[in-house]
Amino acid sequence: MISEQSTGFPGYNSIIERDKATIGRLLKDNGYSTAWFGKDHNVPAFQASQNGPFDQWPTGMGFEYFYGFVGGDANQWQPNLFRNTTQIYPFEGKAPGSWNLVTAMADDAIGYMTRIHQTNPAKPLFIKYAPGATHAPHHPTKECVDKIHEMHLFDDGYEKLRERIFANQKKLGVIARDAKLEPWPADLITPWDQLSPEAKKLFIRQVEVFAAYAAYSDYEIGRVIQQFDDLGKLDNTLVIYINGDNGTSAEGGPLGTPNEVAFFNGLNKLPVEVQSKFYDVWGTDQTYNHMSAGWSWAFDTPFSWFKQNASRLGGVNQNMVVSWPARIKDKGGLRQQFVHVIDVVPTILQAAGLRAPEGVDGIAQKSIEGTSFAYTFDSKHAKAPSRHQTQYFEMFSQWALYNEGWLQSTKVNRAPWEAFGPANPDPLNNQVLELYDLKRDFSQATDLAAKNPQKVKEMKAAFIAEAKKYQVFPLDASVAARIVAPRPNITAGRNTFVYTHPMVGLLQGDSPGLLNTSYSVSAEITVPASGAEGMMLTSGGRFGGYGFYLKNSRPVWLWNMVDLERLKWEGAEPLSPGQHNVEFDFVYQGKGAGTLAVNNFSGFGGPGTGSLKVDGKVVATKTMPKTLPMTLQWDESFDIGSDTLTGVNDADYQPPFRFTGTLNKLTIKLDRPQLSAADTKSLEAAMRSKAISE
Ligand SMILES: [Ca+2]
Numbered sequence: 001m002i003s004e005q006s007t008g009f010p011g012y013n014s015i016i017e018r019d020k021a022t023i024g025r026l027l028k029d030n031g032y033s034t035a036w037f038g039k040d041h042n043v044p045a046f047q048a049s050q051n052g053p054f055d056q057w058p059t060g061m062g063f064e065y066f067y068g069f070v071g072g073d074a075n076q077w078q079p080n081l082f083r084n085t086t087q088i089y090p091f092e093g094k095a096p097g098s099w100n101l102v103t104a105m106a107d108d109a110i111g112y113m114t115r116i117h118q119t120n121p122a123k124p125l126f127i128k129y130a131p132g133a134t135h136a137p138h139h140p141t142k143e144c145v146d147k148i149h150e151m152h153l154f155d156d157g158y159e160k161l162r163e164r165i166f167a168n169q170k171k172l173g174v175i176a177r178d179a180k181l182e183p184w185p186a187d188l189i190t191p192w193d194q195l196s197p198e199a200k201k202l203f204i205r206q207v208e209v210f211a212a213y214a215a216y217s218d219y220e221i222g223r224v225i226q227q228f229d230d231l232g233k234l235d236n237t238l239v240i241y242i243n244g245d246n247g248t249s250a251e252g253g254p255l256g257t258p259n260e261v262a263f264f265n266g267l268n269k270l271p272v273e274v275q276s277k278f279y280d281v282w283g284t285d286q287t288y289n290h291m292s293a294g295w296s297w298a299f300d301t302p303f304s305w306f307k308q309n310a311s312r313l314g315g316v317n318q319n320m321v322v323s324w325p326a327r328i329k330d331k332g333g334l335r336q337q338f339v340h341v342i343d344v345v346p347t348i349l350q351a352a353g354l355r356a357p358e359g360v361d362g363i364a365q366k367s368i369e370g371t372s373f374a375y376t377f378d379s380k381h382a383k384a385p386s387r388h389q390t391q392y393f394e395m396f397s398q399w400a401l402y403n404e405g406w407l408q409s410t411k412v413n414r415a416p417w418e419a420f421g422p423a424n425p426d427p428l429n430n431q432v433l434e435l436y437d438l439k440r441d442f443s444q445a446t447d448l449a450a451k452n453p454q455k456v457k458e459m460k461a462a463f464i465a466e467a468k469k470y471q472v473f474p475l476d477a478s479v480a481a482r483i484v485a486p487r488p489n490i491t492a493g494r495n496t497f498v499y500t501h502p503m504v505g506l507l508q509g510d511s512p513g514l515l516n517t518s519y520s521v522s523a524e525i526t527v528p529a530s531g532a533e534g535m536m537l538t539s540g541g542r543f544g545g546y547g548f549y550l551k552n553s554r555p556v557w558l559w560n561m562v563d564l565e566r567l568k569w570e571g572a573e574p575l576s577p578g579q580h581n582v583e584f585d586f587v588y589q590g591k592g593a594g595t596l597a598v599n600n601f602s603g604f605g606g607p608g609t610g611s612l613k614v615d616g617k618v619v620a621t622k623t624m625p626k627t628l629p630m631t632l633q634w635d636e637s638f639d640i641g642s643d644t645l646t647g648v649n650d651a652d653y654q655p656p657f658r659f660t661g662t663l664n665k666l667t668i669k670l671d672r673p674q675l676s677a678a679d680t681k682s683l684e685a686a687m688r689s690k691a692i693s694e
Pocket of ligand 1: 539643
């Protein structure tokens, strides 16, 4: 379970316990060099800072080397990039568009494997390679975008694309000959021919950038595999290529977005005319972009629904390609056995001739729950029955149970972009249950529940048994509420933060949060005779955040409202040389995050008034009609004395924008709203009346 959706319950708390050693650890203990490249969404957000501990980082879990980003996604042009546990900035000072993580991580992996090979050719090697692609933001090179654009693959829209993919899948024989395609979900996604010409033009641009991103990433993975070949290692290398960890994402909403940070602050339907301003820069470092969910639906053909829909094959079914020239002779062969991602580790162990250990570091290990799929490698077993017979699925309390060809699924009751509504209070029972026979119904198109009530009952009981066994309970259907739910955090219980030295790279989960609260930020500085400029404090970046800086010796506080609007408080006069106190005070007028305790968002994103003061005198005052409710740009850090990665206001400065005065002391004070007893009473009453009316 990822940290941003973790709960306090075992199995869902985002912590990998020491009784479940990773495949990296198991292989390292058996003489392998082990490395992890790319995405690491397994570090709990509250352990992602330099404060550690680092036992949930790749290098703390048996991977000897890590080069990648920590978190769910990253700006590929300016990522929050780590080598092992140290943040690095190899792109700093490079021209925009000339450095990209997709290429850089391939280069780094090639360098690593070559180094290991040349140092000790006999040593076996294991690499986990997880590019940010094709998760948002879609950041391919211009060259790839131009190439895809010239192909005109998407000009006739998403329904036609879906039909073409479906026909092609049948021709290739990768789906069943009698697979069915469900009708287009016109109530959810506007049919192509009803879109305005402007919307069509924008959507085509969105998907061309996405396709270019997929092609770009695919090419770079090819370079890594080519290097294995060039080192003479490919013949006896098992390559497991899984093209994603879920179905295509609809987290851009029906219209797509130039900025996913806006999406996660509740702006999930940005009008086409607003988005079109980003048309020319779509996919460059000026966007944190995602595409219209119409394309996502098409890319999940022949299935329906998206990432996050755990009860639909469009959410969970992925292609996998396995290669091992020395062992697998059925080159190009096709397998359709049911296989789950938890089968990968047992398959690797079997391929390596290893057994899972009973203990690691003296800690008894839990049994590994997957089933090796090595039995499918030989062509004589091409049609063998699947050995993985039962599997549960669950996400945000949409759940499913697979059992020997049958699939029980909860009917989808929420599109992924509808994240802010009330949560299903009884997600085990308050569901419409569907039943599919996947042996005859490849694409989960025909619901047999009404004809088989007994089977539905049995499958539900089986789901409950699996859910008990694998720590799925208690089910929790909340989505947005879970993002902002309180978690362990090194700032918990602290209201005053003092900094006397420059410091960069503190990730969001461990930094003081200024959302939904009153706060003051006070900087004691010395301005030299020649004047000063630069960043005193910033968090977030180009796609959402704040900055407190001097520009031509004039103090500025700036709120970047997800790149759609910038609110600026600025002193009219430059600061004179010498000592000054520059302060920003913000009085928040909402009830604050406490309303979440009664499952209510009314305390979030409220208005407030900010005052910029110099030596105690107010120099600028402005009221914000609303504030960011949920999150700053998550892949940017909290920096003091300079600004890493992107800046919050390109019009004023370029990072790193080091502070050229002396920052003697910076103090942040939080004054979080407290709910009165009367507030709590009225919120609870509102919740009860809502529950009754539902
Ligand atoms: Ca920044």
